[in-house]
Amino acid sequence: MENFEHKIVLIFFTALGVMLGSVMIGSLAAVLVREPPVAVMLKLSRDIKIWAIAAAIGGTFSTFEIFESGLFSGEVKAVVKQILYITSALAGTQLGYYLILALCEGKFK
Numbered sequence: 001m002e003n004f005e006h007k008i009v010l011i012f013f014t015a016l017g018v019m020l021g022s023v024m025i026g027s028l029a030a031v032l033v034r035e036p037p038v039a040v041m042l043k044l045s046r047d048i049k050i051w052a053i054a055a056a057i058g059g060t061f062s063t064f065e066i067f068e069s070g071l072f073s074g075e076v077k078a079v080v081k082q083i084l085y086i087t088s089a090l091a092g093t094q095l096g097y098y099l100i101l102a103l104c105e106g107k108f109k
Helices: 004-032 037-047 049-056 061-073 076-104
Strands: none
Touching: 004 037, 004 049, 004 076, 037 049, 037 076, 049 076, 061 076
């Protein structure tokens, strides 16, 4: 069974990987259809953020179930864990977004 720290790190890097991978593959598709890849990378990096977070935490339905059980059953520890998981996913996604911006910013004005 994975412990809390391992899961936080796994969620962070999953969100980062979803962000970077989807933008890189999307820019490859832009090359194939003769669109500017840098512009597509920037657009995809803005659009894919919420999906990277949802993929990293394993979907949103289970998260809402844990919030519901934590809030109405008094399991505060479970709610705090979910908030930290979501924060970790947000941090990984934001790091990926900043890396894409750093990669593209000098080339696209």
